Amino acid sequence: MLGEACRHGVKWSDHCPQCELVSARETVAHWGEAVDRARSVIDAANIAAAEPAGNILLKVAGKPFRCSCGCNVFHHPPNNSDVYACNACDLCYG
Numbered sequence: 001m002l003g004e005a006c007r008h009g010v011k012w013s014d015h016c017p018q019c020e021l022v023s024a025r026e027t028v029a030h031w032g033e034a035v036d037r038a039r040s041v042i043d044a045a046n047i048a049a050a051e052p053a054g055n056i057l058l059k060v061a062g063k064p065f066r067c068s069c070g071c072n073v074f075h076h077p078p079n080n081s082d083v084y085a086c087n088a089c090d091l092c093y094g
């Protein structure tokens with residue numbers, strides 16, 4: 001099968017746009033769905049990361065939660081998204 005040229009008559013050492021198109025279509029057919037899924041996962045992560053980490057209004061059992069200092073606005077401390085810290089006194093909950 002391997003001759004001097006591809007089936008479009010282009011030498012193997014040269015660039016053949018038609019061969020490239022064929023392989024591009026194969027790549028999309030094989031990986032397109034996985035890439036789309038991966039992109040949506042990355043997008044969701046980026047959106048989550050882009051949300052401001054401050055000014056979170058907490059609710060506990062459906063009621064607004066207040067810190068013992070009376071403040072009801074919280075933020076995540078840096079590098080700890082499991083914990084909520086009071087914006088006023090920095091007391092941590094979580």
Ligand SMILES: [Zn+2]
Pocket residue numbers: 006007008009010016017018019020
């Ligand atoms: Zn070709």
Ligand SMILES: [Zn+2]
Pocket residue numbers: 067068069070071086087088089090091
């Ligand atoms: Zn507080």
